[in-house]
Structure formats: structure tokens, C-alpha cells
Amino acid sequence: MxxxxxxxxxxxxxxxxxxxxxxxxxxxxxxxxxxxxxxxxxxxxxxxxxxxxxxxxxxxxxxxxxxxxxxxxxxxxxxxxxxxxxxxxxxxxxxxxxxxxxxxxxxxxxxxxxxxxxxxxxxxxxxxxxxxxxxxxxxxxxxDEKLFAQWEEDLRTMSGRIKEMRKALKEHLVKLETPGSWEHITEQIGMFSFTGLDEKQVARLREESHVYMTKNGRISMAGLNTGNVEYFAKAVDGVVRGSQ
The missing domain is CATH 3.40.640.10 (Type I PLP-dependent aspartate aminotransferase-like (Major domain))
Structure with missing residues (x-):
């Protein structure tokens, strides 16, 4: 840059x-x-x-x-x-x-x-x-002073939830012993993350697990929650292992 x-x-x-x-x-x-x-x-x-x-x-x-x-x-x-x-x-x-x-x-x-x-x-x-x-x-x-303070608190809640999803995703991938390093998941910040998955792996995720993301491997971390993060991690693990 x-x-x-x-x-x-x-x-x-x-x-x-x-x-x-x-x-x-x-x-x-x-x-x-x-x-x-x-x-x-x-x-x-x-x-x-x-x-x-x-x-x-x-x-x-x-x-x-x-x-x-x-x-x-x-x-x-x-x-x-x-x-x-x-x-x-x-x-x-x-x-x-x-x-x-x-x-x-x-x-x-x-x-x-x-x-x-x-x-x-x-x-x-x-x-x-x-x-x-x-x-x-x-x-x-x-x-409005009170509404502004409430908004700031809501932002802390939302950003905190995204950080927790980053942490949970990395932990699941590490637990699964998914090949490669996944430190970038928690080192990155904000709504979006470059997973490192290539276009072929992204296509397999879509076809085999109905997981959708852009072709360059970018995901919206806000789309993950406690109910789907493990499923997503297992799907990623499957395509990474399958492409080795």
C-alpha cells in the first residue's frame, strides 16, 4: 500500500x-x-x-x-x-x-x-x-444525549458480537485441525474477513454445504452466529482437506 x-x-x-x-x-x-x-x-x-x-x-x-x-x-x-x-x-x-x-x-x-x-x-x-x-x-x-449514549452502547454490543464470532470460528477450525494457519481470522477486524479460500473451494462450499460467499473468499462475519458457526467451520474444513 x-x-x-x-x-x-x-x-x-x-x-x-x-x-x-x-x-x-x-x-x-x-x-x-x-x-x-x-x-x-x-x-x-x-x-x-x-x-x-x-x-x-x-x-x-x-x-x-x-x-x-x-x-x-x-x-x-x-x-x-x-x-x-x-x-x-x-x-x-x-x-x-x-x-x-x-x-x-x-x-x-x-x-x-x-x-x-x-x-x-x-x-x-x-x-x-x-x-x-x-x-x-x-x-x-x-x-439527543441519551439516545447517543444508547447508540454507543449498541455499537459496543454489535462489534463485540462480531469479535466473538471471529474467536469462535478460529477455535472451531483449530479444534478440527483444519490445515493451514487461521490466525488471520482474529487478527482482522470489522464486518468482513478474507478467509483465504480460493474460487474452487468457494464453489464447493456453495454446492456441497449451501454456504455462500463472494468468489474471492470474503465473508461477512456478521452472518455467523452461535447456531451456525460450527457448521460453517466444518464445511470449510471439508473443502480445505478435499483440495489438498
């Missing part, structure tokens, strides 16, 4: 996942984020953050927003596309928020006018009239 950003033409727009990277489940450490920010400053790159899973990675809104806040503190001009689809349970409403952070040295009034004019064009041409229901729910919760 570092070398790719280093080789990109200066002043490129770099799309970054704020946390819970989709599809890999692998996030940079804070030290790695600092290194990336330093490189992007040298290359005069423009950061565009995709923040779709805030609170779903660590259970903490502040921890999951650390990378964004670090870039802002470093004086970057940047954009953030923030989704409330997952962390508010508003998937069908597609509620979210767009943020533009101007550079400290810029004229705020001029920046607001320029960005506002472009957003007005984008809004009308791409979205026209977005659903208001989800936005009103998000606004109500974000602006």
Missing part, C-alpha cells in the same frame, strides 16, 4: 478506508497511518476517506475515527464520505453525511462557496431527492 501510494502521480486523490477495511478486514496501525500521512504530505496527495463502519471495528467511535482525526490534525484538506447504513441499521435508507475539511491556510468563505456549488450540482444530478426518513432518525439520535 505504501509503495503504491508512493508511486502514484503527485497530487493524486487517494481513497482510504477509515476503519474496518472492506473487503480485507485489515487496518493499518496508528504508526502505519502516521507513516502514510507523512508520505501523502510529501506527495501532495488528497485524502478521500470512506467511513462506512465507524464503531463496528473497535466498538469505539473515537478509536475508529483516529486516522481521519490524525489527517485533520496534520493540516490536510480532505473529504469524508460517511455512511450510517450499517452503524445505525439504516441499510435500506442509505443515510449518511458528506464532510469537506478545508486546509488551515485557505479562505474558509471562498472554500465553502466553491465546495457548496459543486455539491449542489452533484446532489441534483446523482441523488436528486434522497430518502428523508433515515436522515431524520440519524439526526434525532446524534442530537
Amino acid at each position: 505504501y509503495s503504491t501510494i508512493e508511486q502514484a502521480p503527485s497530487s493524486s486523490i487517494i481513497l482510504l478506508h477509515a476503519c474496518a477495511h472492506n473487503p480485507t478486514g485489515v487496518d493499518p496501525t496508528q504508526d502505519q497511518w502516521k507513516k502514510l500521512a507523512h508520505l501523502m504530505r510529501q506527495k501532495r496527495h488528497f485524502p478521500f476517506f470512506d467511513c462506512a463502519y465507524q464503531g463496528f471495528a473497535s466498538g469505539s467511535l473515537a478509536t475508529d475515527a483516529w486516522a481521519i482525526n490524525h489527517f485533520v490534525e496534520q493540516g490536510f484538506e480532505l473529504m469524508i464520505a460517511q455512511s450510517y447504513a450499517k452503524n445505525f441499521g439504516l441499510y435500506g435508507e442509505r443515510a449518511g453525511c458528506f464532510h469537506f475539511v478545508a486546509a488551515p491556510s485557505s479562505s474558509a468563505q471562498d472554500e465553502v462557496a466553491r465546495v457548496g456549488s459543486q455539491l449542489a450540482i452533484l446532489q441534483r444530478s446523482e441523488i436528486s431527492n434522497p430518502p428523508a426518513y433515515g436522515a431524520r432518525i440519524a439526526s434525532l439520535i446524534l442530537n
Whole structure:
């Protein structure tokens, strides 16, 4: 990732996942984020953050927003596309928020006018009239102290459940002595995980066990629960052994 950003033409727009990277489940450490920010400053790159899973990675809104806040503190001009689809349970409403952070040295009034004019064009041409229901729910919760605290607690519960499913899946695979290393299951974070299964193994899982995932082996950890995690582990064990 570092070398790719280093080789990109200066002043490129770099799309970054704020946390819970989709599809890999692998996030940079804070030290790695600092290194990336330093490189992007040298290359005069423009950061565009995709923040779709805030609170779903660590259970903490502040921890999951650390990378964004670090870039802002470093004086970057940047954009953030923030989704409330997952962390508010508003998937069908597609509620979210767009943020533009101007550079400290810029004229705020001029920046607001320029960005506002472009957003007005984008809004009308791409979205026209977005659903208001989800936005009103998000606004109500974000602006009510008690509801906001309850939401934070719900995020901790949801992220904790996903972590427990990661732990349970790895334990079942280790218990079954499934060939290979499965440490990556618990080392990854967030909703998604790259299992390491190839396309042929994924096809066999679908045909033999009716387990469905993308061809590259990515799964949604949120789809696992205490009632199906053992079945899934045994199915994975079967296709891994069968392909040796």
C-alpha cells in the first residue's frame, strides 16, 4: 500500500478506508497511518476517506475515527464520505453525511462557496431527492444525549458480537485441525474477513454445504452466529482437506 501510494502521480486523490477495511478486514496501525500521512504530505496527495463502519471495528467511535482525526490534525484538506447504513441499521435508507475539511491556510468563505456549488450540482444530478426518513432518525439520535449514549452502547454490543464470532470460528477450525494457519481470522477486524479460500473451494462450499460467499473468499462475519458457526467451520474444513 505504501509503495503504491508512493508511486502514484503527485497530487493524486487517494481513497482510504477509515476503519474496518472492506473487503480485507485489515487496518493499518496508528504508526502505519502516521507513516502514510507523512508520505501523502510529501506527495501532495488528497485524502478521500470512506467511513462506512465507524464503531463496528473497535466498538469505539473515537478509536475508529483516529486516522481521519490524525489527517485533520496534520493540516490536510480532505473529504469524508460517511455512511450510517450499517452503524445505525439504516441499510435500506442509505443515510449518511458528506464532510469537506478545508486546509488551515485557505479562505474558509471562498472554500465553502466553491465546495457548496459543486455539491449542489452533484446532489441534483446523482441523488436528486434522497430518502428523508433515515436522515431524520440519524439526526434525532446524534442530537439527543441519551439516545447517543444508547447508540454507543449498541455499537459496543454489535462489534463485540462480531469479535466473538471471529474467536469462535478460529477455535472451531483449530479444534478440527483444519490445515493451514487461521490466525488471520482474529487478527482482522470489522464486518468482513478474507478467509483465504480460493474460487474452487468457494464453489464447493456453495454446492456441497449451501454456504455462500463472494468468489474471492470474503465473508461477512456478521452472518455467523452461535447456531451456525460450527457448521460453517466444518464445511470449510471439508473443502480445505478435499483440495489438498
